[in-house]
Amino acid sequence: MKTLSLILSALCLVTTLGAQDFTYFIRQIQMPDNTEYDVSVEQEGTRLSELEINPEGARFELWTIKSDPLTSYLLDSTYVNSYIPVAEVEIVSEDPYEVIPRTRCDRPFTVNIMVDGLSSDPEAPEAAKSVKLLRHVQAYHSEGTGKNTDRGNATLLSEGSLDSNGTHTLSYPVTSIPGGDRTKVRGEERFSVYSLEDEQAPESQLDAQFMQVWPMATSSLSGIASGDVIKELVPEVTVVLDDLYPDSWTYVQVYPGSPALGTQGVVVPGASILVDGSVPRDETIELAGWDESVPTDGPWTLEVLTVTPFGIDRLAYTSFQVERAIRVNGGVTSVD
Amino acid sequence: MKLSTTTLTLTLAALLVHPSASEDQSRSPVIDAGKMRDATTHDELSQRLRMAQQNDPVRDAGPPKGNAGEDPSKQHAQRDLIADSTVLCYGGSLTLVPKGAVLHLPEKLQDRVGAKPKVQVKTWREFYNANRGWIRAVEVTREQAIGYAPLAEATLASIEESSSLVVATYKNGPISVLPLKDPEDIPKRSERKPVTYR
Numbered sequence: 450m451k452t453l454s455l456i457l458s459a460l461c462l463v464t465t466l467g468a469q470d471f472t473y474f475i476r477q478i479q480m481p482d483n484t485e486y487d488v489s490v491e492q493e494g495t496r497l498s499e500l501e502i503n504p505e506g507a508r509f510e511l512w513t514i515k516s517d518p519l520t521s522y523l524l525d526s527t528y529v530n531s532y533i534p535v536a537e538v539e540i541v542s543e544d545p546y547e548v549i550p551r552t553r554c555d556r557p558f559t560v561n562i563m564v565d566g567l568s569s570d571p572e573a574p575e576a577a578k579s580v581k582l583l584r585h586v587q588a589y590h591s592e593g594t595g596k597n598t599d600r601g602n603a604t605l606l607s608e609g610s611l612d613s614n615g616t617h618t619l620s621y622p623v624t625s626i627p628g629g630d631r632t633k634v635r636g637e638e639r640f641s642v643y644s645l646e647d648e649q650a651p652e653s654q655l656d657a658q659f660m661q662v663w664p665m666a667t668s669s670l671s672g673i674a675s676g677d678v679i680k681e682l683v684p685e686v687t688v689v690l691d692d693l694y695p696d697s698w699t700y701v702q703v704y705p706g707s708p709a710l711g712t713q714g715v716v717v718p719g720a721s722i723l724v725d726g727s728v729p730r731d732e733t734i735e736l737a738g739w740d741e742s743v744p745t746d747g748p749w750t751l752e753v754l755t756v757t758p759f760g761i762d763r764l765a766y767t768s769f770q771v772e773r774a775i776r777v778n779g780g781v782t783s784v785d
Numbered sequence: 786m787k788l789s790t791t792t793l794t795l796t797l798a799a800l801l802v803h804p805s806a807s808e809d810q811s812r813s814p815v816i817d818a819g820k821m822r823d824a825t826t827h828d829e830l831s832q833r834l835r836m837a838q839q840n841d842p843v844r845d846a847g848p849p850k851g852n853a854g855e856d857p858s859k860q861h862a863q864r865d866l867i868a869d870s871t872v873l874c875y876g877g878s879l880t881l882v883p884k885g886a887v888l889h890l891p892e893k894l895q896d897r898v899g900a901k902p903k904v905q906v907k908t909w910r911e912f913y914n915a916n917r918g919w920i921r922a923v924e925v926t927r928e929q930a931i932g933y934a935p936l937a938e939a940t941l942a943s944i945e946e947s948s949s950l951v952v953a954t955y956k957n958g959p960i961s962v963l964p965l966k967d968p969e970d971i972p973k974r975s976e977r978k979p980v981t982y983r
Contacts, residue, residue, distance in 0.1 A: 472906040474866060474881060484931050485883035487959040489910045499956035501927060512866045514881070514906045521866040555825040555833075560842075579850050584843045585858065601862025608853065609846035619842035623833040631830035640843075641858060645851040652857035665824055711821045754821065761821045 471513045480505035480530075480650045505649040506530030528644055528653030532577045534566035534614075536642035538658040544758040546696060548727065550660040553694060554626070554634040556759050558660065560619040562642060567614050576647040579612040580655065583643065586626045588636040594728040595637065595661060603639060611642075624662045633664040633692070635729075663729050664692040666699065668753040668764035672736075677769040683743060686736040688753055690764075692729040693722065699755040699764070701734065703742050708750045708766050717742050717751075746771050873897060873912065873920070873950070878905045880912035882952055885961030889944045889951035894919060897950065909959050913952075921949040925962060930955060932963035933971050 475488040477500055486500045488509075498509075511525040529535070539561040542552035552558050568577040587603035589595060606625055611617055619640075628634035641657035644650070672686040693699055700721035704714030717739045722732050743749050752766040870881035875897045890898060897919070913920055923944065928934035930953065936944075944951050953962045 472908060474908070476866070476883070479931065482931050482963055484963060485885070485961045486930075486955060487881075487883060487886075487909055489908050489958055499958060500960070503931075510864075510866075514866065516906045517903055519867060519879075519900050519902075519906070523861075523864070523866070526861070555830055575850065581849060581851055581857075582843050582846055583856070583858065584841070599862070601859055603858070605856045605858075607841045607843040608849040609843045610848065610850045611846055617846065619846075621842070622837050623830060625834060625837060631827045631834060632825065643851075643857050651860065652851060652855075654858070657858075667824070710823065762824045763821055764824060 470515055470517075472516070474512045474514065476510045476512065477502075478508045478510065479503045480507060502529060502531075504531065506533060506653070508653060525657070526654050527656055528650070530644070530650065532566075532568070532573070533644045533650075533653075534564055534568075534577070534580055534655070536565075536580055536655040537563040538640050538642060538656045539563070540638075540640065540658050540660045542660065544696065546758075550658065551695070552624075552660060552662055553757070553759055554624050554628075554631065554662050554664055557620065557622045558624075558638075559621070560640050560658075562611065562617045562619070562640070563615070564611055564617065564642070565614050567612060574647050576645040579610050579645060581643040581645060581652065582609045582611055583639075583641045584608070585639040585641070586624070586636065587639070588627050588634065591633075593635060598637070600637075600639075603637070626662055632667070635662060635664045635692075637661055663694060666693050666697065666729075666755050666762070666764055667691045668699075670751070670753070670765050670767055673751065673767055673769060675767045675769070679743070679769060679771045680773065683736075683738070683740050686739075686751070688720070688734040688736065688765075690722065690732045690734065690753070693724045693732060693755065694757045694759075695724060695726045695728055695730075697724045697755050697757045698722070699724070699732075699753065701736065701751065701753050703739075703749055703751050705743075705745065705747055705749055707748055708752070708768055710763060712750070712752075714750070714752065715742055743771050746774055867900070871898060872900045873916075874899060874901050874904060875916055875919070878907045878912060878915070880907050880909050882909060882959035883961040885963065886953050886959040887950060888923065888953050888962065889947055889949075891948055891950065893948075894950050910957070919949050921947055921951050922954045922957070922959075923951055925953045925955060925960065927955065930960045930962050932966040935965050936962075 473490055475490050477486040477488055477498055480503055488498060506529055508526060508528045510523060513522050513524055540550040540558060541561065542550055542558040543556055544551050564580060583605060584607045585603040586606050587600065589598065624634060624638055626634045626636040626638060637659045639657060639659040642655045643652045644655055646652045669689045670686060672684050688701055690699055698721065701717045702714035703717060704712050717736055720734050720736055724730050748768060748770055750766055750768045753764040755762050755764055866881060869884060871884055871887050873880050873882060879900060913922065923940060925936065926934065929936055952959050954960060
């Protein structure tokens, strides 16, 4: 019997989705007849399967079922057999979010593939000496969040093989998810390890991991334009924010002088948004009555910044002139 | 939900900057302004993508073996645990058991098979414990589940006469029971031993 610790460990990752809404099931599918066995599981832990695995092996599937609407999600799947190697896929990004690996479309990531149990016996079948490595990509639609994504439509981008035990590290400078505007790519990268087909079973997944990739945030300002001169009250400014990263803090700041990247100004009161979720968000900030933020005459800069696990990005900026002082052109004369 | 690193950092930053509510609330948080940058452009990312596509570590790992070009992930892409299970539903909750696990369904209980809206999903154990009045679990052997051995005559008779819905279980877990195979199709015991190369 094989332990289910690999599969059960995934349970820890998904419990934060909202434990009251999801129920977990593990199915053991025996090869070659596809007999199905329900392995009752607790929220987390390790246990042995009660059902002895056939010589042809068995596939274990970890599912979570959402109550309303009734929906099933396949979280993980792994094939075990007496001589098939074991594999574990881990995707590491700069975002420490624990539920699902995720990153932004301009950021690098690393994939660690741990393989164990490959045989060095030249007489062993090919399936005992090598595993297949697959990389899939799948774009979401323009506002997609991954919900109801048919992963059967993912594109097989590349395939290779591994024939040595140990940890193999793959480094990527940026995602390859398809998309015309590379700053607005959103979707999934998936890395899978499969056993090779042999007489006992078809090519079967040993492990897989996917990562969600979110677009870069963008911002536009309206109500104020570069070079505007403010003589009385400041104008109402609308700040449109698109695709704020799920873990981000975005704010509008002003500072005296011309635009200079790296300048720390003051946050316009009420002009900040904290996002702590699982998908990007669109927001709009209306700036009104922010006169006190620009108390002196002269050139000023207004900037929109977003802070994410990847650093601080300037999304938009504009400069304007404040001229509140009343100049009287004239003179005082006397008839004396 | 656990606070993420950024959130935590920002909270700490806010505390550092705003030790008391009476101070200026609009001052910028303490951040490393030197690390600010302009957002990466489409052209920059396109260039990075071109470089990445020239050196794909998956391809570089080694030439694909086995059924190269075929995508094995398509095999189970259409699988849906709800559609591929029998749904037992009653009293505001439901559970899923493998198809083929329900050995007997009396006519009067037919409306308890199939999903209904706005119900809570339970594990088999939870659901069975709450519905023992109309569900009966019958333990089967591994050989019986894969169709290599018949159920005992007495068991079959009691199932037929049961007024409860009967679910096949193996060590208390629901299991599908395949139709009994022809004796000629059943491999000998010696042929069913695992092959080990390690």
